[in-house]
Amino acid sequence: MNFSFFRQIKIAFQGFFRNFWLSLATIIIILLSLFSISLLIGFNIITRQATHLVEERINLGIYFKPEVSLEKIQEAKSFLENLPSVKEVKYISKDEALKEFKKKHQDNPIISKSLEELEENPLSDSLIVKAKKIEDYATIINLFNNSGYADLVWSKKYNENYKGIIQKINHISKNVQLVVLIITLIFIFIAVLIIVNTVRIGIYTYRGEISIMRLVGANSSFIRGPFIWQSILYGVIAWILHLIILFPLLSLIQPYINNFLGTTTFSLSEYFYQHFWSIFGWELVGILILNVFSSSLAMRKYLRI
Amino acid sequence: MIYLKNLTKVYPPDVYALRNVNLHIKAGEFVSIVGRSGSGKTTLIRLLIAEEKPTSGKIIIGGWDITKIRPKDIPLLRKQIGVIFQDFKLLPKKTVFENVAFALEVSNTPRKEINEIVHQVLKIVDLEDKVKRFPAQLSAGEKQRVAIARAMANRPKILLADEPTGNLDVLNTREIINLLKKINKFGTTVLLVTHNERVVNYLKKRVITLDEGEIISDLENGRYII
Numbered sequence: 001m002n003f004s005f006f007r008q009i010k011i012a013f014q015g016f017f018r019n020f021w022l023s024l025a026t027i028i029i030i031l032l033s034l035f036s037i038s039l040l041i042g043f044n045i046i047t048r049q050a051t052h053l054v055e056e057r058i059n060l061g062i063y064f065k066p067e068v069s070l071e072k073i074q075e076a077k078s079f080l081e082n083l084p085s086v087k088e089v090k091y092i093s094k095d096e097a098l099k100e101f102k103k104k105h106q107d108n109p110i111i112s113k114s115l116e117e118l119e120e121n122p123l124s125d126s127l128i129v130k131a132k133k134i135e136d137y138a139t140i141i142n143l144f145n146n147s148g149y150a151d152l153v154w155s156k157k158y159n160e161n162y163k164g165i166i167q168k169i170n171h172i173s174k175n176v177q178l179v180v181l182i183i184t185l186i187f188i189f190i191a192v193l194i195i196v197n198t199v200r201i202g203i204y205t206y207r208g209e210i211s212i213m214r215l216v217g218a219n220s221s222f223i224r225g226p227f228i229w230q231s232i233l234y235g236v237i238a239w240i241l242h243l244i245i246l247f248p249l250l251s252l253i254q255p256y257i258n259n260f261l262g263t264t265t266f267s268l269s270e271y272f273y274q275h276f277w278s279i280f281g282w283e284l285v286g287i288l289i290l291n292v293f294s295s296s297l298a299m300r301k302y303l304r305i
Numbered sequence: 306m307i308y309l310k311n312l313t314k315v316y317p318p319d320v321y322a323l324r325n326v327n328l329h330i331k332a333g334e335f336v337s338i339v340g341r342s343g344s345g346k347t348t349l350i351r352l353l354i355a356e357e358k359p360t361s362g363k364i365i366i367g368g369w370d371i372t373k374i375r376p377k378d379i380p381l382l383r384k385q386i387g388v389i390f391q392d393f394k395l396l397p398k399k400t401v402f403e404n405v406a407f408a409l410e411v412s413n414t415p416r417k418e419i420n421e422i423v424h425q426v427l428k429i430v431d432l433e434d435k436v437k438r439f440p441a442q443l444s445a446g447e448k449q450r451v452a453i454a455r456a457m458a459n460r461p462k463i464l465l466a467d468e469p470t471g472n473l474d475v476l477n478t479r480e481i482i483n484l485l486k487k488i489n490k491f492g493t494t495v496l497l498v499t500h501n502e503r504v505v506n507y508l509k510k511r512v513i514t515l516d517e518g519e520i521i522s523d524l525e526n527g528r529y530i531i
Contacts, residue, residue: 004413208396209407215354215394216459217383218411220376 004222011209012229015202023234026191026198030238030287031245033187037283038246040180042268046257047173049266054166060129060137061157062144066094068152073125076149080129083143085136090128097123124154134166192294195234199227199298210303224299231295235287243280247272306332306463306494307353312362314348314518322348324518326362330496332462335489337497337505339529340515346498349515350467353496354386355379367462384412387456387464387493391471393448395440401427401451402436408458426454430484446477453484463494470501478504502529 016023064073073091080089092100098121105111115122131137137158144150203210206226213223250269258264272279309328315321323345330336340346351357352364355374363372371382395404402423409419427433430450440448449469456464466485470478482504489495499505505512505528512527513520522530 003410003415007410208394212394212396212407213411215383215388216408216411216455217380219380222411 004225008222008225009229011206011226012233015206015226015230016233018205019198019201022198022201023230026194026234027238027241029187029191029194030234030291031242033184033191034238034242034283034287035246036180036184036187037286038242038279040177040184041279042250042272043173043176043180045268045271046260047169047177050169050261051166053261053263054169055134058130058134058137059158060131060140061155062127062129062153063124063155063157064126064152065154066124068125070125072149072152073127076144076147076152077127079147079149080127080140080144083140085131085133085139086129087132088130090130092126092128094121094123094125097126188290191290192297195231195291195294196298196301198234199231199295200302202227202230203299203302224303227295227299227303228292231291232288235284235291239280239284239287306330306334306367307496308363308365310363310365312352312364313360314345314352314357315360321518323352323359326518326520328513328520328523330494332494333489333492335486335495335497335508335510337499337508337510337512337527338515339499339505339512342500343517344515345518346515347467348518350388350465350496350498353463353465354388355382380412384459385462387453387459387461389449389452389456389464389466389469391468393440393445393452393472395448395451395455397440400437400439401432401443401454404440404451405455405458408455412459422458423454426457429457429487430454444477445472445474446480449473449477449481450484453481453488457488457493461493463496464488466495466497466499468498468500470499470504475503479507482507505529 062076064076077089077091080086098115101123102112102115129140131140141156141158144156210223247269250272254267254269257266257268307328307330309326312323312326312328313321314323326345326349338346338349348357352359353366355371359372363370365371366382367385369382371378374382396407399407405423405426406419409422414422423436424433427436430453432447432450432454435443435447440451443451449472453464453469464485469485470481473481478501485495485497486508497504497508509526511523511525512529514522514527514530
């Protein structure tokens with residue numbers, strides 16, 4: 001049984017409580033680093049979600065002349081479906097389109113009255129095309145125009161204005177991410193400095209024990225071990241506290257996220273729960289590596305064995 | 306047990322702490338090393354526990370050439386050499402028991418074994434009834450006895466005592482010296498560094514006198530001659 005291990009942990013806890021306020025300050029700065037990392041991840045997820053929602057609204061509508069037969073439209077549909085950049089093609093008959101139109105404008109008496117006055121359905125059969133990527137729409141339009149089906153069409157509608165929205169979202173998110181990233185790096189840098197300083201003070205506080213450990217033949221891993229464990233302890237405590245604070249905070253800001261996205265189907269805390277270990281697990285691993293690195297740096301500089 | 310061959314230690318730029326020292330101390334011997342301040346006594350102790358490296362010459366302890374000892378082997382050497390100092394070097398926040406146990410805790414000794422050994426060594430130094438006391442609650446002589454118990458906890462083959470009676474009155478000095486003699490009788494080689502003429506003359510053991518880093522006399526049943 002490795003008794004040294006438990007003794008090192010014991011000494012690490014003693015060191016933690018001997019310099020309690022310093023330990024607390026160290027934990028707070030690690031906590032802030034973790035928060036800014038989570039903020040960065042959360043912001044990235046929201047941006048991705050927003051982009052995805054806008055992308056969902058982009059499509060290419062192909063409206064056929066009234067005399068075009070359903071058979072020809074199905075042929076055009078097959079042609080489009082065989083294009084590698086096309087994700088989905090949906091046929092909407094003019095009757096379905098009218099039904100949808102009426103439903104959409106049921107509260108507008110002018111439009112309803114105008115429709116009643118028309119004897120025929122003014123709408124046409126159409127195909128709604130969704131591309132795999134936004135950039136693919138131009139290629140699809142080009143290929144369709146050069147196909148034999150172009151003459152069957154009286155109108156094509158590509159709601160390109162969404163592309164601008166996506167560009168704007170990406171632009172703003174990149175800038176905000178950069179700011180958050182800089183803040184995160186500053187916090188990480190401060191965390192390294194604080195951990196180095198905490199370990200330095202720990203070494204000073206423990207100088208009596210250290211000199212006796214050396215005298216009685218403690219090996220260097222036994223002397224260094226408690227400082228490493230202490231820094232791991234800081235990381236684990238900060239990580240747990242960060243989770244305890246983060247999730248209630250997410251619940252508080254969820255309405256604002258819903259408002260921003262214009263949907264209630266997406267929950268950031270749900271996303272974090274579903275990807276718990278792939279997000280927070282790596283955060284823990286990262287922060288532990290950072291802490292062990294910082295304490296090793298301090299021991300290299302200040303601990304003479 | 307201890308061989309020193311042409312041992313020299315120079316501190317920069319050119320201060321000779323030890324100069325060409327040749328010495329052989331047999332296992333089980335009790336040797337006093339005397340000399341004025343700055344004669345090289347403490348440097349000798351520091352070299353023996355690999356706290357410092359010699360400038361030239363050789364140090365062989367129990368057949369092991371420690372002249373160029375690797376840092377990772379130093380703990381093994383120190384487990385075989387117990388050391389006590391004038392200032393005791395006890396941990397004030399630990400009890401007598403904990404101070405002695407500390408020497409064993411660092412070397413992966415099981416708790417049960419620690420309890421047994423600590424009680425054994427505290428019995429030898431006659432402090433069994435003060436296990437729960439803190440150093441501040443002990444007399445100087447008792448503190449030094451705790452330090453001796455700690456030094457003996459790892460059952461070293463050699464005990465180095467660097468001015469162990471420097472802070473003690475006559476009565477306590479006598480007690481500590483008798484204790485060192487008792488430990489020596491158990492078979493431990495004892496190297497006593499001291500200024501104390503009365504101690505050396507009382508012991509009537511081998512006395513090595515150092516002056517300016519050189520051995521100027523080495524006498525069996527010697528006396529303090531400076």
